[in-house]
Amino acid sequence: MYEKLISWVEHIKEKNHSSGAALLIIKDNQTVLEHYSGTQSNFPGAKQVTSKTRFNIASARKSYLGLAVAYAVHEGKIGSLDDFAVDYFPEWDPDLLGSTTIRHLLTHSHGLNTAQEGVPFREFSPGQNWAYRGINIRMMTELVNRLYQKSFPQLLKERVFDPMGFSETGWEIEPHENLAEVIVEPEERADSSLGSTTDGMDKNLFVSARELAQWGNLHLNMGKAAGKQIVPEEVVRLATAIQSPVYENKDLPQNGFFWFVQGEPALQSELGEKVPRGSYQILGVTGPTVLVIPKHNMVIVKMYNKRYNYGDENYLHYLREFSNLAAEL
Template sequence: MPSQRVVLPRSTPTASGMSSRSITALLDRLEARSVECHSIMVVRRGHVVAEGWWAPYSAERPHLLYSLTKSFTSIAVGLAIADGLLSLDDRVVDVLPDHVPADISEQGRRLTVHHLLSMTAGHRTDSLTEAWQLEPGDLVKGFLRVPFPDAEGTRHAYDNPTTFVLARMVERVTGRGLPELLDERLFRPMGVDHAEWDRVASGAAFGFHGLHLTTEAVAAFGELLLRKGLWGDRRLVPHEWVELATRRHIGTLPFEDGSGDADYLCGYGYQFWISRHGYHGDGSFGQLCVVVPSHDLVVAVTGATTQAQAILDTIWECLLPGMDQAGSTREDEILADRLRRLSFAPVLGSAVPDRSLTARLDASAENSALPDGTTVIVDPVDGGWLLHFGASLRVEVGHGEWRESSPLGRPVVAAGAWQGNTFVAELYVITTPHRVRVVVDADAGTAVATWNIVPLTSPSLGLHLRSPLMTRPDVS
């Protein structure tokens, strides 16, 4: 595993003008609300003042960002515009003429970079599924074929294909792949050398999803935005683009039942959400980059939760009151010790080193990660186990400790134990928010393997252990 490169300087809450108690309160509140976080990093006045990972997650691991990826694609658009290769008024049909359907509507012909960035193309809901069904081999063409019930520029709808189209437009005008462009212009100058991208079956980066970065890289991105595109003394992104991308361009609407989360009803920028305080990039299951310019504050979070609003609420309720409050070095030390000890508990139970078991998987369980009838073998080896799933998948499992393997390319970190006549293991697909709980009943000869949260791309465990993940873009 590569060592973690330090990208941001370190300090303490007290030295940076905030109270450690406010960060402790944040951790307490997240725990009380059962919000599963995998990492957190707090940056104040340009310095990391608090950082922690819930083991087996760790600092050097990149983590799938889901739709937080969109904010990085927005920056790529800004770079293309700054280079004079693209403009906000450029139309999709002019930049990507080979992706224009024969029956395109007049509104489809009028769609511009601005409409895509602000997600105001005229759809009322996410068009991804319909677009993909219409054109399985060309998501741009499928997007342009989905009917537009509203006039462009008049209504926001969270619409994944808009970002996919933007990525393809940037690639067309720059002659570079989106990952390569951002590596050259953004990541490498910042000292980030581990960006990983999931891709659609053609090999193209999703653009709207699929970027994996470490927590520190996400926090550094927030700091770059906070500094209006300046990294040290080097201008990486035009000041004007950061200002434009992170301001409100369109109002956001509540759900059809009238409900909605407070920080998602403040408006939308160019692939950024406007918040009650500042703005944020957002990815499914708690991937957040929160920027609060008024407090010189950045908070990066990764996790596995459907309670993103609860994370934002906790930041506002706990961290903001601690700004410019007196703290103490003793409180800093207590907080740092707590952050070092964050962990998910390995599965409790006994080793029973001589006991093996063969079972048949029952996929009728909700959120099953493997096909029905898969043969599951629990094979004791060297203080742990080797789990066999069918003919080709082998996962190493530790007892009382995490054990890592990469059976198909992507790392899995796992721990397990016997609990009576039942074998239980937790398999963390460690560069994602997702894990699989395996329960094997020795008496019944059956097993279940279920996701904590089903990945948005596919429920297939085997697919998510391949790197890079290459799949159809049915992701929200």
């Protein structure tokens, strides 16, 4: 049943020069497939990928930030998604922020970008287009950390990770034998991809395939795990429902709190046309993906350790292909 998806994952591993891969599927709250292959780095003698291997999940970490923001909205620390960003970022140029809202910052519709010298500028008017940038992630990380007077990783550790018993999820600054290194250039030694801080500002979240799948399954079950309500249902609902403004261009992706959410299939979305409405997915540049399909009561996770997966080719083609294959299971 799963051979086609396993074959696809292995093909992409070889095509993109990833040294290791993992594929894990949870169906009806039971793990129905675990597949691990390759090594944690690309040097001779590197440790084999196992269930304990933790991959750097890069931008897939945005789903964790999204849940922290959903807590802030649910608890009234953020009044409304349509509050103006300038009310929360008084240090910013109000003319630059203009009519940007919290909703825009969460759904990649804010129109802000950063020049090479670090100076922010505006690409398009808020809500009028979609662009995947890093500036909104830094802004929302700073905001949540400020609102709670603690880092959002610490907030999630207290409210989610510890109650879930997670021991293979964390922002890492020290080497560990189970951390997969990230390959940038196939002919060069992989990079440790450790960070300098654990406050959520660095791209150093390492997660095992098992715990990334459990993270997705927690969302699938609207915050419940083992019969216990770990996260309030409304917090999960906020994070995983479509929150994007109404675009004139219907080909643009739809987002929840950073999650990509399937509404009407859109050509520029990473979710393929076969993926059922209400499904949601997040991915990272190093190859990890967690796809949640509520209609099938299923979570599918794949992991790689190669930066810039799919090279210069049309990465959307491969992402849509993966999600379409998963939706056919």
